Amino acid sequence: MAPTSCSPPLASTATFSASQSAATRTSPSSKRFFPLPSRPPRPGLHLRAGSLREWREFEDAVESKDLSRALRFLQSVEPASYPEAATSAGTQVALPMPPGRDWEVLDACIDANDMRLVGRAYQFLSDRGVLANFGKCKNIVLEGLREVTPTILREMTGLEAAKLAPKKWGLSGNSPYVLATFLGGVSFLLTQGVDVRPNLAAILGLATADALFLGGTCAAQISCFWPPYKRRILVHEAGHLLTAYLMGCPIRGVILDPFVALRMGIQGQAGTQFWDEKMEKELGEGHLSSTTFDRYCMILFAGIAAEALVYGEAEGGENDENLFRSLCILLNPPLSVAQMANRARWSVMQSYNLLKWHKKAHRAAVKALESGHSLSVVIRRIEEAISSDLQPSEVAQESA
Structure with a gap:
């Protein structure tokens, strides 16, 4: 199913799914950081990810709206933990994730053609405890x-x-007054010898063409x-x-x-x-x-x-x-x-x-x-x- 869209004088629509328990768990940011060790890490412990260069790649993926690449990068960066939590040799510990950076993956969703990929991005953030209220009212x-x-x-x-x-x-409570003002203005111009009929015909023709071929885009843009x-x-x-x-x-x-x-x-x-x-x-x-x-x-x-x-x-x-x-x-x-x-x-x-x-x-x-x-x-x-x-x-x- 294609993504649904919604709007008022614009276009709108809606839908539901998924679940996440609400509110105050431990702050996601507190899980994402660990203090830099004051002593060298134990043998067998290897730090990975989190370099400025790597995060630049994430920024580029978000800026270019490449959701797949941005999500793949986030999935490669595990939530930060204390080095002391690593007990086995060869354990890899991620360097601190910059605050709030994981949210940015949502900005890459707009150009995604695969809505399942969009769904995975939301599920990823939900699993990380970032979207605490996503689906809480389903x-x-x-x-x-x-x-x-x-x-x-x-x-x-x-x-x-x-x-x-x-x-x-598009009628509202003020529509009768707007219509009366418009007709009154046209009548006044006609009484002053100004023939506005050719202009009105051109405007109506453009409005009709906009409605037929552009779906009312020009009218909507002007209204905005x-x-x-x-x-x-x-x-x-x-x-x-x-x-x-x-x-x-x-x-x-x-x-x-x-x-x-x-x-x-x-x-x-x-x-x-x-x-x-x-x-x-x-x-x-x-x-x-x-x-x-x-x-x-x-x-x-x-x-x-x-x-x-x-x-x-x-x-x-x-x-x-x-x-x-x-x-x-x-x-x-x-x-x-x-x-x-x-x-x-x-x-x-x-x-x-x-x-x-x-x-x-x-x-x-x-x-x-x-x-x-x-x-x-x-x-x-x-x-x-x-x-x-x-x-x-x-x-x-x-x-x-």
């Missing part, structure tokens, strides 16, 4: 109500169902220069990213530039690309379990839920909704209209509450994306926000 799809009426949705989120639905054709619109996109995409991460779905990257997305084959829109190994396997076998589909739908509707959480209503996400409908039709048997509506309400309610529980992490992700940070930094900010949000009792429980 079992949420097994909990709670299954039938969600508009009344239950309002009780659980405090919002009407209409507030949790994307605006069609409007700060409120750009901010809403960041909120939307951070919702997809955080939900996919908590559900254990490896994230390939977040593409916010429509032209970059176009070069990657995502016409007209950007979004969050993630991968669900279990879903790919099930689809390859010709079936899709309810649990896997639920997980996918939660990530798919997480962008809409994020907008509703921050702004009180959603505007983007029409592409997510369309993808949801197309997948529902492909199921065997396909979902009815009533079943689709219930599944959509359940998904957006679950995503809304999940993001509400992790509001601090969502804000951290938005801020990191807004600052133009790479994927590794965004995920690190998420981990830091979740860890700082833990109560002392939770810390003790997780440590136990």
Whole structure:
């Protein structure tokens, strides 16, 4: 299955898998360093790796987005330990790994064509204890109500169902005023003897060509220069990213530039690309379990839920909704209209509450994306926000 992508006025989608127990274990960095010995190491002990030249090779692999080479290097560097831990002759001990360098392997995921390789990168960091919260909420799809009426949705989120639905054709609460202003401006120019009809025809022709041949890339790029619109996109995409991460779905990257997305084959829109190994396997076998589909739908509707959480209503996400409908039709048997509506309400309610529980992490992700940070930094900010949000009792429980 190709990596899925998501976005609001851009393009978005979602999925789930994997698991990792949350929170405060021994800091990964503390496991990665050992004090330089004040005395020569015992005979038979050989230090390896960690030279500046070798780490330069890792930097080059990350910069060139060569995930396979970057991951292979990290796998060759064992977590640092004290020399005294080596008892047998010939034991090799890695020199200290520079702080935070292992996170950078995630920045090489964006150009990876093999999503299994992306999955291995996340699994590697999880095994090292770096991604403590990756997949910690994957079992949420097994909990709670299954039938969600508009009344239950309002009780659980405090919002009407209409507030949790994307605006069609880009319409929002201010659309009537924008349209009235536009028509008023055109009328004024006509009364002043300025014939704007040829210009309007040219603009409409260019917009049509953009929609047909570029998937709306130019229009999306122009819209991104409007700060409120750009901010809403960041909120939307951070919702997809955080939900996919908590559900254990490896994230390939977040593409916010429509032209970059176009070069990657995502016409007209950007979004969050993630991968669900279990879903790919099930689809390859010709079936899709309810649990896997639920997980996918939660990530798919997480962008809409994020907008509703921050702004009180959603505007983007029409592409997510369309993808949801197309997948529902492909199921065997396909979902009815009533079943689709219930599944959509359940998904957006679950995503809304999940993001509400992790509001601090969502804000951290938005801020990191807004600052133009790479994927590794965004995920690190998420981990830091979740860890700082833990109560002392939770810390003790997780440590136990």
